[in-house]
Amino acid sequence: MQPWFEDIAPGYSVTSLPRLVTEDEIVAFARLWDPQPFHTDAGAAKDSAFGQLVASGTHMHALMMRLGFDADVLRGKSEIGLGVDEMRFLRPLLPDTTITARFTVLSTRASASRPTHGVVRWQASLQDSQGAVLFSAVVAVLHRRHP
Numbered sequence: 803m804q805p806w807f808e809d810i811a812p813g814y815s816v817t818s819l820p821r822l823v824t825e826d827e828i829v830a831f832a833r834l835w836d837p838q839p840f841h842t843d844a845g846a847a848k849d850s851a852f853g854q855l856v857a858s859g860t861h862m863h864a865l866m867m868r869l870g871f872d873a874d875v876l877r878g879k880s881e882i883g884l885g886v887d888e889m890r891f892l893r894p895l896l897p898d899t900t901i902t903a904r905f906t907v908l909s910t911r912a913s914a915s916r917p918t919h920g921v922v923r924w925q926a927s928l929q930d931s932q933g934a935v936l937f938s939a940v941v942a943v944l945h946r947r948h949p
Contacts, residue, residue: 805879807948810922813907817905819869820931821869825897829841841855856896862895865895865901866937869901876941881944882943884943885941889937889938893930893936895936902929903928906924907923909922916944919945920944921942926938926940
């Protein structure tokens with residue numbers, strides 16, 4: 803069960819369940835949203851700076867959001883996204899990689915405009931099964947306070 807704002811403090815952390823990202827998923831996402839050849843065509847990707855097919859950074863951000871939703875971090879009492887800062891693409895996400903998302907609270911504060919809510923800033927990251935961080939960002943959300 804997702805905690806109330808008052809139950810969250812800096813250092814509180816949640817890790818998602820693992821998720822396999824396949825080549826088919828990478829290509830399908832990229833064809834819709836970021837159709838650069840190194841995201842859509844394994845042959846063409848060999849001649850890119852990556853030397854192989856890689857997932858789009860936009861895809862990694864979407865995966866972080868989905869895994870955060872599935873792990874009860876970015877839904878329920880977390881009602882409104884306020885912004886994403888410091889987004890970094892640290893390593894490429896390769897086909898057939900199993901990833902997890904980790905969310906750690908950086909700070910909390912009462913909302914000045916909504917007394918029923920507080921602002922939670924999360925350090926979010928995607929990592930592969932060896933623990934290498936592929937993507938990171940700071941996500942701010944409006945989170946419900948205990949009534």
